[in-house]
Amino acid sequence: MATKRSGERSRVSGAVASALGTNAAQHPSLTAKSSGASTDIFAQMQTMGHEQVLLSHDPSCGYLGIIAIHDTTLGPALGGTRFWQYANTHEAVTDALRLSRGMTYKSAVAGINLGGGKAVIIGDNRRTDREALFRAHGRFVETLGGRYITAEDIGTSPADMEYIKLETDYVAGLLGLSGDPSPVTAYGVYVGMKAAAEVCWGSDDLGGKTVAIQGCGKVATYLARHLHEEGAKLIVTDIHPEKVEQVVRETGARAVAPDAIYDQEADVYAPCALGATINDETLPRLKVQVIAGGANNQLAENRHGDLLQERGILYAPDYVINGGGVINVYGELHRWPTERAQEKAGEIYDTLLRIFEIAREENIPTYRAADRLAEQRIAAVAGLDRMWMGGQRGRGAAGQRGSGVQI
Ligand code: NAD
Numbered sequence: 001m002a003t004k005r006s007g008e009r010s011r012v013s014g015a016v017a018s019a020l021g022t023n024a025a026q027h028p029s030l031t032a033k034s035s036g037a038s039t040d041i042f043a044q045m046q047t048m049g050h051e052q053v054l055l056s057h058d059p060s061c062g063y064l065g066i067i068a069i070h071d072t073t074l075g076p077a078l079g080g081t082r083f084w085q086y087a088n089t090h091e092a093v094t095d096a097l098r099l100s101r102g103m104t105y106k107s108a109v110a111g112i113n114l115g116g117g118k119a120v121i122i123g124d125n126r127r128t129d130r131e132a133l134f135r136a137h138g139r140f141v142e143t144l145g146g147r148y149i150t151a152e153d154i155g156t157s158p159a160d161m162e163y164i165k166l167e168t169d170y171v172a173g174l175l176g177l178s179g180d181p182s183p184v185t186a187y188g189v190y191v192g193m194k195a196a197a198e199v200c201w202g203s204d205d206l207g208g209k210t211v212a213i214q215g216c217g218k219v220a221t222y223l224a225r226h227l228h229e230e231g232a233k234l235i236v237t238d239i240h241p242e243k244v245e246q247v248v249r250e251t252g253a254r255a256v257a258p259d260a261i262y263d264q265e266a267d268v269y270a271p272c273a274l275g276a277t278i279n280d281e282t283l284p285r286l287k288v289q290v291i292a293g294g295a296n297n298q299l300a301e302n303r304h305g306d307l308l309q310e311r312g313i314l315y316a317p318d319y320v321i322n323g324g325g326v327i328n329v330y331g332e333l334h335r336w337p338t339e340r341a342q343e344k345a346g347e348i349y350d351t352l353l354r355i356f357e358i359a360r361e362e363n364i365p366t367y368r369a370a371d372r373l374a375e376q377r378i379a380a381v382a383g384l385d386r387m388w389m390g391g392q393r394g395r396g397a398a399g400q401r402g403s404g405v406q407i
Helices: 003-012 014-026 041-048 089-110 131-142 158-165 182-201 218-229 241-251 258-263 302-311 324-333 338-345 348-362 366-384
Strands: 052-058 063-071 081-084 115-122 210-214 233-237 268-271
Touching: 041 089, 052 089, 052 131, 063 089, 063 131, 081 089, 081 158, 089 115, 089 324, 089 348, 089 366, 115 131, 131 158, 182 218, 182 268, 182 324, 182 338, 182 348, 210 218, 210 258, 218 233, 218 241, 233 241, 233 258, 302 366, 324 338, 348 366
Parallel strands: 081 115, 210 233, 210 268
Antiparallel strands: 052 063, 063 115
16 A cells, blocks of 8 residues: 555544554454554545445443445345454454455355455453353444345354354354365365366366365365265375374375475375465476365465466366365255255366366456456346335345245
């Protein structure tokens, strides 16, 4: 951000900035100096295309929450609540803006009728007195009347969602409903990997291919089972040896040390642990032809996606291939049976084929082709609103086009 314009910017966002400053002063984790009070939120919103950013404070329980709504063209904004000890308010707002925008794109390419949103709660997520905090959050969500639907994210659990549910119906990922999204996510990653194989090797059969999986958590374990069944050879790693042992026992995978996963002679690298693992340090070490995995934010920076294209490595964009999770939540909102969510996740195969085709035809990196597809869908749906539909828009009050379902 150019410093010479900071005076002008702080005038534009004065109201929001002072609210940030007040919260920061009263919260032990945020000093006045680190509050980021000079952050120009409007400038960030304009650059990234956000509709709305809201702040809420409840002194009774020390609640500091932010909700960012990026785009609701396709439907109500959905995205999880992240509970995190941010260094300052600026970092928290920026994370909410970045993550909510990502949700718009993820839902748009997944072909579901949801917009992009995200909430953050600032604080120590190991805090044990959670009821008042999450009920305060639920009340904040309720004030939006369904424009934003929340769910789990880093630092929150299904039990926290139950507290939110006491205050609002606009919450998903509840106990006893759609449950753990990992099986559907892993299935989407599996079919997405097959689509990449089709383009790369002329056949989507993964039998005999070697796949290096980073992480042996929930998504990775379900993915490993699909791949093992198809006869793929697996190389796995995790920072927790007991998780590695379980996957090795089940699938006969070969285990390697966490850092060695980038150096393997393999056909596919499947990042299923952390973000930003495709970076300046790891990229020269990768010997694979395909990258297809479940992790979010796999590229450290967009330019790493450009470098993958230059190196001829076919990259299945993260938010497309791991869309099974949000599809699963959408299924919960619409009370879909589990099979229907899995069937919808199966469409990731064709979506990726389309993205690979756009990338080839236009000679652009696949992550850019994915953005283009998402933007095309949003523009096409926005265009429908030119036709007057009587008292309300075609999508109905909760923005669920065609279904009438509200939660
Ligand atoms: P998880 O916590 O069950 O698994 C992550 C695993 O990665 C853990 O076993 C952890 O020990 C391991 N790990 C951490 N650091 C590592 C390292 N340096 N090297 C190797 N392993 C390491 O999480 P998950 O639900 O399986 O999700 C995996 C990834 O997929 C995350 O990035 C998540 O954001 C993304 N994702 C998950 C879903 C879902 O439905 N669960 C949906 C979309 C995206």
